[in-house]
Amino acid sequence: MTNHWIDLKNSDAILAIGCNPAENHPISMKWIEQAMDNGGKLLAVDPRFTRTGSKADHYAQIRPGTDIAFLGGMINFALQNNMIHEEYVREYTNAAFIVNEKYDFNEGIFCSFDDQEKTYDPKAWAYAVDGAGNPKRDHSLKDPRCVFQLLKKHYSRYTVDMVCSITGTKKEDYIAVAKAFCATGRPDKAGTILYAMGITQSTHGTQNVRATAMLQMLLGNIGIAGGGVNALRGESNVQGSSDYGLLFHLLPGYLKSPEFDNVDLKAYLEKWTPKTKDAKSANWWGNTPKYTVSLLKAWYGDNATKENGFCYDYLPKRSGNYSFMKLMEKMGKGELQGLVCMGQNPAVGGPDSLKTREALGKLDWLVTVDLWETETSIFWKRPGVNPKDIKTEVFMLPAASSVEKEGSISNSGRWAQWRYKAVEPVADAKSDLWIINQFAKRMKKAYEKGGTFPEPITKLSWNYGPGEEPEVHLVAKEINGYFTKDMTIVDKDKTLEFKAGDQVPMFKYLQDDGSTVSGCWIYCGSYTKEGNQMARRDLADPTGLGMFPKWSWCWPVNRRIIYNRGSVNPDGVPFNPKRVVITWDALEKKWKGDVPDGPWPPMNDAKEGKYPFIMLPEGHGRLYALDMKDGPFPEHYEPVESPAKNLMSKTQTNPAVKIPANMTSDTAKYPFVGTTYRMTEHWQAGAMTRSLPWLVELVPTMFVEISQTLARAKGISNGDMVKVTTERGSIEAKALVTSRLKPFSVQGKEVEQVGLPWHFGYAGLATGDSGNVLTPSVGCANTSIPEFKAFLCNIEKGGKRA
Amino acid sequence: MAVSRREFLQGGAAAAALILSGKKAEAGGADGSQMRTKGLKSSTTICPFCAVGCGLVVHTKNGKIVNIEGDTQHPINQGALCSKGSALFQVANNERRLQKVMYRAPGSDKFEEKSWDWALERIAQKMKETRDKSFKAKEINKKDNKEYVVNRTEGMAFLGGAGLDNEECYLWSKFARSMGVANLEHQARI
Numbered sequence: 001m002t003n004h005w006i007d008l009k010n011s012d013a014i015l016a017i018g019c020n021p022a023e024n025h026p027i028s029m030k031w032i033e034q035a036m037d038n039g040g041k042l043l044a045v046d047p048r049f050t051r052t053g054s055k056a057d058h059y060a061q062i063r064p065g066t067d068i069a070f071l072g073g074m075i076n077f078a079l080q081n082n083m084i085h086e087e088y089v090r091e092y093t094n095a096a097f098i099v100n101e102k103y104d105f106n107e108g109i110f111c112s113f114d115d116q117e118k119t120y121d122p123k124a125w126a127y128a129v130d131g132a133g134n135p136k137r138d139h140s141l142k143d144p145r146c147v148f149q150l151l152k153k154h155y156s157r158y159t160v161d162m163v164c165s166i167t168g169t170k171k172e173d174y175i176a177v178a179k180a181f182c183a184t185g186r187p188d189k190a191g192t193i194l195y196a197m198g199i200t201q202s203t204h205g206t207q208n209v210r211a212t213a214m215l216q217m218l219l220g221n222i223g224i225a226g227g228g229v230n231a232l233r234g235e236s237n238v239q240g241s242s243d244y245g246l247l248f249h250l251l252p253g254y255l256k257s258p259e260f261d262n263v264d265l266k267a268y269l270e271k272w273t274p275k276t277k278d279a280k281s282a283n284w285w286g287n288t289p290k291y292t293v294s295l296l297k298a299w300y301g302d303n304a305t306k307e308n309g310f311c312y313d314y315l316p317k318r319s320g321n322y323s324f325m326k327l328m329e330k331m332g333k334g335e336l337q338g339l340v341c342m343g344q345n346p347a348v349g350g351p352d353s354l355k356t357r358e359a360l361g362k363l364d365w366l367v368t369v370d371l372w373e374t375e376t377s378i379f380w381k382r383p384g385v386n387p388k389d390i391k392t393e394v395f396m397l398p399a400a401s402s403v404e405k406e407g408s409i410s411n412s413g414r415w416a417q418w419r420y421k422a423v424e425p426v427a428d429a430k431s432d433l434w435i436i437n438q439f440a441k442r443m444k445k446a447y448e449k450g451g452t453f454p455e456p457i458t459k460l461s462w463n464y465g466p467g468e469e470p471e472v473h474l475v476a477k478e479i480n481g482y483f484t485k486d487m488t489i490v491d492k493d494k495t496l497e498f499k500a501g502d503q504v505p506m507f508k509y510l511q512d513d514g515s516t517v518s519g520c521w522i523y524c525g526s527y528t529k530e531g532n533q534m535a536r537r538d539l540a541d542p543t544g545l546g547m548f549p550k551w552s553w554c555w556p557v558n559r560r561i562i563y564n565r566g567s568v569n570p571d572g573v574p575f576n577p578k579r580v581v582i583t584w585d586a587l588e589k590k591w592k593g594d595v596p597d598g599p600w601p602p603m604n605d606a607k608e609g610k611y612p613f614i615m616l617p618e619g620h621g622r623l624y625a626l627d628m629k630d631g632p633f634p635e636h637y638e639p640v641e642s643p644a645k646n647l648m649s650k651t652q653t654n655p656a657v658k659i660p661a662n663m664t665s666d667t668a669k670y671p672f673v674g675t676t677y678r679m680t681e682h683w684q685a686g687a688m689t690r691s692l693p694w695l696v697e698l699v700p701t702m703f704v705e706i707s708q709t710l711a712r713a714k715g716i717s718n719g720d721m722v723k724v725t726t727e728r729g730s731i732e733a734k735a736l737v738t739s740r741l742k743p744f745s746v747q748g749k750e751v752e753q754v755g756l757p758w759h760f761g762y763a764g765l766a767t768g769d770s771g772n773v774l775t776p777s778v779g780c781a782n783t784s785i786p787e788f789k790a791f792l793c794n795i796e797k798g799g800k801r802a
Numbered sequence: 803m804a805v806s807r808r809e810f811l812q813g814g815a816a817a818a819a820l821i822l823s824g825k826k827a828e829a830g831g832a833d834g835s836q837m838r839t840k841g842l843k844s845s846t847t848i849c850p851f852c853a854v855g856c857g858l859v860v861h862t863k864n865g866k867i868v869n870i871e872g873d874t875q876h877p878i879n880q881g882a883l884c885s886k887g888s889a890l891f892q893v894a895n896n897e898r899r900l901q902k903v904m905y906r907a908p909g910s911d912k913f914e915e916k917s918w919d920w921a922l923e924r925i926a927q928k929m930k931e932t933r934d935k936s937f938k939a940k941e942i943n944k945k946d947n948k949e950y951v952v953n954r955t956e957g958m959a960f961l962g963g964a965g966l967d968n969e970e971c972y973l974w975s976k977f978a979r980s981m982g983v984a985n986l987e988h989q990a991r992i
Contacts (some may be wrong), residue, residue, distance in 0.1 A: 005854055010897060026884035027854045072838050233853035238990050241963035244971035248989040252975055257984075260943060260950040299976055316954040316982040318942065324991040336985070337932045337957040342974060345964030350992055365928045369962075371899055380906060382981035387911040393928070395921050396913065398900035401893050402850040403867065405970050407967030409848055411855025411878075416968060420845040422860040423894070425868055428918065431969040438918075440977045442926035452934040452954060453982075460980045475969040519972055524923045539877060546876045642899075681885050683851050684989070688965075692892040698885060716883070786992060 001560050003192065004413025004554070006546035009034040010226030013041045013184045014193040015177070017065060017199020017212070018789075022051035023680045025412075029055070030230070031546075034225070041180045045070060045200065047675055048705075048755055049740040056758070058180060060173040063744045064753070065202055065639030065790030066166050067520025069648065070637060071211035073163030074178050076155040078218050083182040085220025090571055091137060091603070092612050093217045093621040095148035098128040098136040103145075103632070105154065108651025109630040118658055125625075125632045127618075133214045133277045147624040151214075154284050154633045157648065161769060166636060166647050168751075187575035190226030196234065197678075201789045203654045206782035207634035210625060214634070223597075224613060225545045225579040233412040238404075240410035244520055246646040248322035251315075252520035255292055259320040265309035268292070281619035282598050282610045285397045289512040290781055291521035296742045298478055298519040301461030306514055313426040314456035323784035324350060325777050332359035340367040342432060343399065347375035347382075348685035348761040350785040351775040352662070357382060365393045369435055370688045371401055373772075375761040376549035382762055398424035407433065407472050408526075408534045410555075416526055417552040418535035437462075437470040442642070445643065473532070477503060480527035481510065481518025495535040502527045522555040543593055544600055545579060559595040564601070565612035574603030581785045583649050590759070630656035639779050639790035641727075641750045643667050656781035662727050663791075670726060670792035672710070673744070674752045676771045682759035690764035702733040702768025705755035706740040707796065711788030713752075714797055721799035724754060724774060726791055731769035732799040735763075754793055839869055846873055850893070850965065854878060858890060884967040902991045932957040933981060943990035 008031035021028045036042055036057075042430045044056035053059040062070055078084050082548055102124045104111040127135035128145070131139040141148040160178075164171050166729040181528075184191030193216055199208040213222070213229045221227035233239055245252040262268035273288040295601055296310035304310040339360070350356050352459060360366065360379045368377035371398070375382070380390040396667055402409075410416045427430065427642070440462055447454035464470035466510045481504040489496045489509055496509075507524035516526050526533050538550035547560040552559060561567070563582045568574050572584025572591075582593040582604050591599070593711035600610040611619025624632045636648045637655075640663050646652045653659070663672065681699040682689040689695045706716065716722055718737040723730055735754075760768035775788045821931045842861040849856045849872075859909045861869040864919025870891045874881035887903075904913040936957025942949050960978045963971045 025852050025854050027856050027879045027882055027887075030882060124921050147815055184923065205841060213855070220911060234966035235989055236850045236853055236855070237966060237968065238846065238964035238988075239853060240968040241971045242968060242990045244963070244968060245975045246963040246978075248984060248986055251979070252972060260941070260952050261948065268813065277887075299980070313951065313953065315979055316894075316984045317950065317952040318952075318954070319943065319952060322985050322987070323866075324961075324987045327985050327987060330985075331959070334957060336959055338928055338935065339958065340962075342962030342988075343965040344957070344989055345941045346961060349989065364932070367925055371893070373898075373900065381911065391908040394913075395904040395925055396904040397904070397921065400898075400904060402967075403847050403870070403890070403894050405967070407969045409850075409855070409967055413850075413852040413855070414853050415855055417848045417855055417857075419847045420860075422843075422845045422847065422862050423865055428903060429900065430918070432966050433973065436970060436973045438922050438978075439926070439929070440973070442922055443929060443977075446926055446930045450932060452937040454938060455882075456953070460976070469990065470973075472967075472969050475973060479969065479972050508963050519976070523968070537843065537875070546877070551877055604933075637962070656957075683886055688851070688893065689886060689889070690898060691898040692889045694889045694892055715880045740991050761983055784991060788866050 001220060001230040001412045001414065004415065004560055005411070007369045007561065008032050008192060008227055009038050010034045010190055012189045012226065013043060013181050013189065015045065015181050016052050016194045017045040017070070017207070019663055020046065020050040020052045020193050020195035021194060022055055022195065022352035022650065023231060024234065025039065025232050026680060043177045044181055045177060045631070046513060047280045047753055048677065058173065058176040060177045061742065061744065063168040063644065063746065065637065065787070066096070067199055067202070067208045068204060068211050069163050070160040070169065071208070071215055072155050072634060073160060073174070073183065074220060076158040077160070077178040077212070078182040078185060078215070079152055079155065081144060085185045085187060088566065089148070089222030090141060091706070092566055093623050094618060095141055095151070096139050096449060096621055097147050097618070097624070098135040098138060098143055098145050099147060099150060099624065100126050100128045103150070108637065108646070108649030109120060109655055111533045113655060118656055120629065120631065120656060124626055130677040138797055142385040151623055151633065162647065165747065167645070168746055173295070182219065182578035183614070184221060186714040187220065188578065190193045190576065190579065191219055191221050192230055193230055194229050194230050196232045198789055200372055200785050201787060202638055203657045203778060203780055203787050204630065204634070205780035205785050206345040207630060210628070211634040214623050217623060218719050219576065222579070222621065223561065225561065225567070225581050228561070231282035231412065234678070239412060239414060239418070240418065243410060243522060247256065252295060253291055253522045254297045255288065256296065256313050258317045260317045262317065265312035275502045278619065280603070280611055281617060282600070290510040293509070293512045293514060294516045294518035294521060295508045296479055296482065297514055297517040299461060299485065300459055303459040303461070303515065309731055310514060314459070318590050319648060321784065323779070325779055325784055325786060328356050328359055331362060334362040334511055337364040338366070339363050341376055342369050345374040345376045345685035345687055346768050347379050348553055348772060351772055351788060352538065352777045353770050354774040355777070361390045361392055363392045366397045367397065367404065369397045369399050369432060369704040370687060371399055371765045372691055374685070375763045376685045378763055383613065398427065398429040398436060400429045400542065401433070404429070405433065406479045408476065409701040414554040415552045416523070416534040416554065431469070433470050433472060433475070437720055438465065451588055467494060476527045476532065478517065479519040479523050480504065481516055481524050481712045485513060485515050499543065500740045505529065515673055525551050525557050526555070533751035543580065545581070547594060548660065557595050559597065561594055563597060563612060564594050565597045568602065570603040628782060641665050641790065641792040643671070643673060648745070654781050657778065660777055663778060664727050665792060667792065670794050672728065672793050672795060674724070674756060674793035675753060676756050676758040676775060676788045678759065679757050682757065684759065686759040686761055686764060690759070690766040692764065700766050702757065703736040704733045704767045704795070705736045705738055705741055707743060707752060708737055708739060709743055710752040711735065711737040712783055714795060714798045720797055723796050723799055724756070724793050726774040726793045728776065729771050729773040731771070732802070733769055737794055754795055842868065849883070849887045849890065856883060856887055858883070858887065867891065870894070880915065924935045929981070937982060953982055955982035956984065958983065959987070962988050964989040
């Protein structure tokens, strides 16, 4: 989230697209309803008439996987009807930037596409630069090669009629949503966009997200109270696990994991440190060397010296893609010997799960660390297999629950909140911290005796106290970071003295010479001389906007609304005097309110002013992207399995996505659109809820939701067993016939949808077939997130024997 | 530095004074105490399900959790919980929770109980064997035919982390990369 949960109350319009807060983030409705009580409008866009839809002022039905058409149409609507926040667009986005002559777009394909490799060369999309190397700009926004004009041209094709014939949305519903939301383009109005997996789980998922961000920039809704682009994250600490770099392409703090040709620290920093020649750009990632060296110091301690490149050589270097689906593919080919699952259950959670279950049997060894038996830990005795045939050695380790250990988790709003240990873990269960500590200590011991390239392990700095349980506060302190020697730092008019071992107060003091340690720079400030900031419980709310700056701690630097320099005009005056996030006090020469996005004076200050989008080298929000794998503008393509022809261009699916064999758009065989979803009573792959009697009583088994019309056509009654089949497999479940699902109008035909919760499996107290048996292993061009939300299926009465 | 219970309660009481309800905090601390929880030890926690980050108060008696309820002082949920959050009690008290380290030998049709030490030693051995066997110090890049140092372990994958604490995620990342594990992924990718 750019903003945070309580901030939803400050919205005049809330667009929930591809998410269902009423059921999946129920407590957020407290704040959404508060906004509604104050006259705010809730707009729900979803394939299903969810409980969020039922609360909404306007509900618009959308066919799964057509979000770019929907959002692109809203971009066009705002532009055509002059509803944009013109000053914001001109000053704060790259609307005025001129694009080089090579840029072109034709029939769904941008320039520089390599049809063989299915890749673009994004260099062809670069800005045109002036003699000094800065991007050329036209503040009148009239140059036909400026981003604004290219954007206008691109989305002029997204007319209401065109959009509705793609999305299947009723025209009057579409216009109602577009009008209500685009009305927040005024400086004194705020609109927020909420999204979740309905947006991301798509072959063009990242472009879906971009479309939301672009709409928000056009309306001047980024950086303001009640605004933002807000991902409603599904796991309690999936924000934190992303922050700490548990993804193949990342290191903690969104530093990039090294690529094979980043041959040494110098080359790595050269590659990943963006540069600008514009003095008004803060270019915050220009600090990459400080954060990288501080991380290496946290990992290799005194062994990390300037002379040895701070042990950079010890880091693994990637060559290609190691995303979840690729790993499952490798596992299926027998290319993985071992797998460790820390509370993840790939036998249920990943796409095409029959394949994943097969693939687990190719492992030599498997370790699962969980509170429960999961489908993954008992895959070798799953229904239909003979354990004798499965040679995998399995270690099932019992983990402590959240109330049996101490530490912090970060919610969607980036608030890191501290949890206390209430009781000892049950029986022999241990905290994950203890288990990881044991792995590390035992590997260190083993490699002391020799082995392949032992130094990255033997020289790893690992000092978390003498006890058997590692001291979580020592870990938290290392994450925040400390000085390795006495330092004097001059910060403007202040001179600060630090002793070796002092906690670093905030990341602007981190250094690139080894004099600071910080395990995750964005958390620098979370555990300071003043103590554990994440444990704070002060309910002061000085702005009245619900920011609660002394409740817990949020990254970065406790800034509750990021990009908040976008909430003021270039002179530092708030766009909306009623909801002041920050304001420049010209007399005291400082910002008041939320922690500003950098201390510099407002943008118009000739000497020190900075642009608001400090994380980009050009300092302006990107209506036009330079580094996406599938084009600078989001463009509508159909999902890989679709009942429809792409009406927007001749390019049917995202051209930058390679399509696997077990997918088909044969609507004679698979006439219905399948989509997976979540419910209040169960959670993720189900292990945490399908063993709790209270929740099992509420939702005891797997079901498949269909419309009354489909039920009639197929002779299915509520509660009948049905079989759902895709090109990947079939499952059986009870039919739930509801009026929440309705067919879509697709190019003159009515196409039915089949809704599938994906929380079930064969382990636990409540069992049922897994929705993901049906879903395809094809993913987003940029992130490789699978297209769980849109595929083709068939449904028949009578369960598996049908 | 750890926050002691005393400091925690002081913080809670100070915070309680600011609550809009005007109700005075009772001597129970963060918990606006009811009769049934009176005299019990309490501590706060954050819900482990979705990422709204609702606060809860956990009540214990003789080292057992006897009650969990919404934290009325928490600014996000103000004491309210959804059906999953309300069921946290049954995560803590549940006979289906794993009690022991279990091991399943190749081809076996059952789990057998093992000690932590035995399992951890064997896992360490497996990890080391796999790393030593599959470690790639250098590779020739197909595009430019040049040799690069990659120092990468390809034979194992580490998954998960969205249910771990931040401090656990951090050590997991640190450990994985020290092992040369490139195959490091978690729920955010799916």
